[in-house]
Amino acid sequence: MITVGIDCGAKNTKAIVLKDGVIVGKGLCLTGFDQERAVDNALNQALEDAGISKGDVAKIAAVGFEYRPVNADIVVNEFNAMAKAGHFFFRNAGTVVDVGAEGSRVVKVGAKGEVLDFIMNEKCAAGAGTFVESMSRALEIPLEEIGDLALKSDNPIPMNAQCVIFAESEVVGLIHANVPKEDISRAIHDAMADRIVSMIFRLGMNEDVVLIGGMGLNAGFVEGVRRGLGLDKLYIPPDPEFGLAVGAAIVATASCGAER
Structure with missing residues (x-):
């Protein structure tokens, strides 16, 4: 299963691609004034890094938004993303x-x-x-x-x-x-x-x-x-700035399983 986690931070927007529990792609860009553009850029970078297309992604989860961005299926609470990321890297x-x-x-x-x-x-x-x-x-x-x-x-x-x-x-x-x-x-x-x-x-x-x-x-x-x-x-963890994005992707993966 392939999911994506996006963290739109105050300075940088990060995206990661998670495939069968393994991080296979990452993207990062300045957030700036246009969150949607930043999300698009980070997402496209991560997908290119992973060598997959957006159509291969089962679900996209985002953290750091007060609203649901166009590219995201669900918005994840920051604290939940933190906990999931910490547990993912260190049991x-x-x-x-x-x-x-x-x-x-x-x-x-x-x-x-x-x-x-x-x-x-x-x-x-x-x-x-x-x-x-x-x-x-x-x-x-x-x-x-x-x-x-x-x-x-x-x-x-x-x-x-x-x-x-x-x-x-x-x-x-x-x-x-x-x-x-x-x-x-x-x-x-x-x-x-x-x-x-x-x-x-x-x-x-x-x-x-x-x-x-x-x-x-x-x-x-x-x-x-x-x-x-x-x-x-x-x-x-390696690349700690991607932590929240990792947590979001983990939540996305879990939500896919819950829907089955």
């Missing part, structure tokens, strides 16, 4: 964390990949990827390098600001005080990680902890969360 997943461009969510997961409880933060960018993007501009460091830079620091510096605007001012102050950039980078990532760790502890942590979303690619953030939770390891 012992107990907590799944999704940190994207503009929001962060934590789900407690049952033994069968079901949602037991959840918590979310979408009101402040300081708990999402846009925070790191803003800080990389303030430090004049490429976004793809700022996470690795944080790993070079062994000097934790607390950041007091709880808002992106004030945090940027605080970073400028640290720069003017000649604080090394690696220490500032660690402070930035630790501040963001502290928000996520706080969410996890409020919900109640069940191991293993799985991290999906684009921030799973940021080594400084991952290390900050791991250190804050006191764990030896966080579980991160």
